[in-house]
Amino acid sequence: MLCQICEYLDDPKNQGLRLWENDNLVLFLHLAAINPGHCLLVPKKHAVSINSIPNNVQAELLSLAPQLAQAVSRAVDADGYNIYIANGPVAGQSIEHAAVHLIPRHIDDGFSFALRNNENTIDIEDFKEKLLKRL
Numbered sequence: 001m002l003c004q005i006c007e008y009l010d011d012p013k014n015q016g017l018r019l020w021e022n023d024n025l026v027l028f029l030h031l032a033a034i035n036p037g038h039c040l041l042v043p044k045k046h047a048v049s050i051n052s053i054p055n056n057v058q059a060e061l062l063s064l065a066p067q068l069a070q071a072v073s074r075a076v077d078a079d080g081y082n083i084y085i086a087n088g089p090v091a092g093q094s095i096e097h098a099a100v101h102l103i104p105r106h107i108d109d110g111f112s113f114a115l116r117n118n119e120n121t122i123d124i125e126d127f128k129e130k131l132l133k134r135l
Helices: 005-012 012-018 055-075 126-132
Strands: 016-020 025-029 039-043 080-084 100-105
Touching: 005 039, 012 025, 016 126, 025 055, 039 055, 055 080, 055 100
Parallel strands: none
Antiparallel strands: 016 025, 025 039, 039 100, 080 100
16 A cells, blocks of 8 residues: 555546646645645655655755745745654654645744753763664
């Protein structure tokens, strides 16, 4: 069974809804937008997470995201934008297909990625050692 994004991309009725694409990536409007102009930039070939995208496509995705986000934001006269990647359900990924959200932002749009202002109490030397082992 195809994932929802793969089904959407494969449906001939949706071909006209593609805003931009190249050989590896496609940009389209998010069907459940946070703000007008909210788009998804996704790999055409199915990948469950950002980490499972081939390195060359991942590099292309991440290098094009700011340029496309800026264009999307300008197209809707936004005041700024968020580039958001949800990797795994706990991070907010609801469909098992890697995606970069390009979200135009307007002053007082009511949306917030409210960050907690907690002190980082992690032991830096222990964390650094664990991090470097995993790179």
